[in-house]
Amino acid sequence: MATVLAVLGSGRAAGYTAGLWEAACDGAARVDGVEVVRVHLRRHRFGPCTSCFSCIRAPGSGCVLDDDMGRNGQGELYRLVQQSNALLIVDAVHLWGPTAYAHLFFERLYPTLWTGELNGLPFASISCAGNQGMQHLAREELCKWARGKGMRYVGGLAEHAVDYRAAQERSRELGERLAAAAVVDGQGRQPFADEVERFLAYADETFDLGREYLLNLTQGTMDAAQSLPKVGLDNGSFATGTPAEGLARQAQEHLIVALSADAAGHRETALRRLAAASSAWTRATWLALLEEKVVGATQPTAYKPLVSDD
16 A cells, blocks of 8 residues: 655645645545545644754664654654655745745655655645745745655645635645555655756756756856855865865866856756766765764765766
């Protein structure tokens, strides 16, 4: 039996958002061989990550905090995520984005970065607004967070209560699609092979990872001369002759090619080079800025080269 974990982020148990949650659950339940587990985050006790880095020092140990997302991986809510074959987040729009409950939930999945256990987990979201709107911004945030955990994005809805009946039907359809993906996951998860595949998978989604990461590395300029790797190399953040310096230089070289390919419209080449830049940059900053000064642990295996640096 495949399991769809359907999470409600809204604090209200009987509002517009909860109604879409119920509709999506009903849609998922239409699929044979699927169990829908419903969770209202408000009913669980958990707080923010405290940046203790225990989960990095001992991958697979879960979170040490004594709440439903911790208890060394035995917290009730954390275990439900681990046991699921698909994850659905149905959330209200607060401050033009997801709720604090949804943010905390994703934040506390941090230990899964070091185990890779959610890599390839089917994911879908529904963001519901009832007043001014901005539900599309909330949907984008949820898509971004799912990508950060390596989940496979099945789809996301940005809905407003003004179109509620149609939104309910779209929610049922999304729930059904996610449940079908859960059945496939139950037969064997299909993780992303590497960073290239992740970039390509999210290239056409509401959160365009490639574009955002190019803007990230170039500090919003799309100019390699103003990139973070170049700034770090110029100001001595990467000590001369160290592995970190070599990785930062690789990141800058890959970034230059990625920007050129992007400008020429060669999208796949750009994304492949960007993935290589991302991999090198992640490891460079870990070695120079985090390993000894902050975390006190060697580079996690999750930061091994995700793509070739050649």
